[in-house]
Amino acid sequence: MLPAYRTATNLPTCRCGTDRTCRAATPEREYTFAGALYALWGGTSVPARVNFRCVHCGIVFEVRSDRATRRAFVI
Numbered sequence: 001m002l003p004a005y006r007t008a009t010n011l012p013t014c015r016c017g018t019d020r021t022c023r024a025a026t027p028e029r030e031y032t033f034a035g036a037l038y039a040l041w042g043g044t045s046v047p048a049r050v051n052f053r054c055v056h057c058g059i060v061f062e063v064r065s066d067r068a069t070r071r072a073f074v075i
């Protein structure tokens with residue numbers, strides 16, 4: 001059984017119950033070609049997309065491309 005607080009959040013989870021707020025969630029940044037080049041030149045690049053992968057089962061359970069999430073994952 002999943003803990004009750006999980007049902008209160010509407011975040012996507014994998015089959016282990018990991019959501020993107022968990023420690024087990026690894027964010028993977030994806031850049032556009034131009035964004036990757038800019039980062040190579042030492043610029044700050046906002047990722048085009050952030051994938052959240054579970055370290056336990058290895059699946060990507062959430063893909064975010066909204067501005068707020070992308071800005072939160074600027075290196």
Ligand SMILES: [Zn+2]
Nearest residue numbers: 014016054057
């Ligand atoms: Zn998992």
